[in-house]
Every structure is written in C-alpha cells, then in structure tokens.
Amino acid sequence: DGGITQSPKYLFRKEGQNVTLSCEQNLNHDAMYWYRQDPGQGLRLIYYSQIVNDFQKGDIAEGYSVSREKKESFPLTVTSAQKNPTAFYLCASSIASRGDYEQYFGPGTRLTVT
Amino acid sequence: GQSLEQPSEVTAVEGAIVQINCTYQTSGFYGLSWYQQHDGGAPTFLSYNGLDGLEETGRFSSFLSRSDSYGYLLLQELQMKDSASYFCAVRDGGSQGNLIFGKGTKLSVKP
Numbered sequence: 001d002g003g004i005t006q007s008p009k010y011l012f013r014k015e016g017q018n019v020t021l022s023c024e025q026n027l028n029h030d031a032m033y034w035y036r037q038d039p040g041q042g043l044r045l046i047y048y049s050q051i052v053n054d055f056q057k058g059d060i061a062e063g064y065s066v067s068r069e070k071k072e073s074f075p076l077t078v079t080s081a082q083k084n085p086t087a088f089y090l091c092a093s094s095i096a097s098r099g100d101y102e103q104y105f106g107p108g109t110r111l112t113v114t
Numbered sequence: 115g116q117s118l119e120q121p122s123e124v125t126a127v128e129g130a131i132v133q134i135n136c137t138y139q140t141s142g143f144y145g146l147s148w149y150q151q152h153d154g155g156a157p158t159f160l161s162y163n164g165l166d167g168l169e170e171t172g173r174f175s176s177f178l179s180r181s182d183s184y185g186y187l188l189l190q191e192l193q194m195k196d197s198a199s200y201f202c203a204v205r206d207g208g209s210q211g212n213l214i215f216g217k218g219t220k221l222s223v224k225p
Binding site: 033041042045048058059090101102104105107 | 122144145147155156157158159162164201203205212213215217218
C-alpha cells in the first residue's frame, strides 16, 4: 500500500542534542512538507520541497534543517538551536497537479526534549 | 497579519447536524481546505473549495463565500467516530506551498 511513513513514533532527547526525524513516501508525490503541531494549536509549516534538491523555508524554519536528496525522502533535523523543540511533528506530501491544498500526512513523530 | 478563526469546541448528539465555521484574513486566497484529525493521529483531507458554493462528499459538505471571507464544514448524520478536531486551511498564494491552518475545532459527539 502507498503511504507516508515517519519514524520513530516517539523520540526522547536531551537538550543540546541534534535529532533527525525520518519521512518516507511511496506515493510518487513531488511535494513534501514538514509541520509542527503544539497542543491545542493548528499546524505550522517548517519547511517544504517541491522537487528534489530544492526546499523552501516555512513560517517557523529557525532551528531546523532539511534535505531532499531523493524524491521519496525528506528528513528533518531539529538542531540544538531550536529553543522549544518538544512538539508533534508531521510530514506530508502532495501531488503537484492537485496543488498543495490536498496533502497526505504521515502518522507523526512526538518529540520530547528534556 | 494572517489569521483563520474557528470555534475551539463544538458538541452535538449522534444523528444530528453540525456546522463548523471558518473566517479568514490572509494576504491572498486560492481556496479553503478542511482536514480531520483524531486524537494522536494524522490529519486527513476532507474537502476543498476553490470557488464559491457548496461541495458535497457523502455526509460532509463544505461551503465557501469569498466575498465574506467565510466558509463552513457541515457534518450530517453525526456518528461517534466523527469525534475529532477539524481544521480549516487556506493557501494564501503568497508563496507556493504555504498552507495556513486554523487552530482547529474539537467536535465531541455524544450518544
């Protein structure tokens, strides 16, 4: 079955450590996105990528980095520069022809930094 | 600034009809999407309105009025499984790929 996978589901890290969240899709979608969700809040865009080897900052990119070396993969690194990294992180993808209004989401990674 | 406003919570009984409103103020507007998210789960796409009017998909309908910067999601014949958070989202067109989400409406369906 096609879909988006994120791993791990839960992640715990000590403050000051960088951590990389995995996102893989086999939907053959061109565009991929990373969002952050805090309790009782909507989704906020961190980074997005429309094609391989290209990505754009979203509204809250500070303290995060991404790469898009393969169409299927869009890993997110939460660096020690991110002041409040504890959150639920969601990866999504979309078909270029449908625009980004219809996005398919992975199950998410819940990151806790202490 | 850019903002989307929707009620934080709505409660309804099984079998009833509920409407979740969304008003938006964005620099540009290319359409309004709706997503459903169960607790701890991933958002799933429900509907999209690019033009004014009503879009119907089974028990769910979505409406858009661009002149009023307003839309709503209508859920009919409510079922317990409809208990979830519902988010409206606008693509403002300011930059490709920038979907702006509201804070969500938590719907509780009671028996």
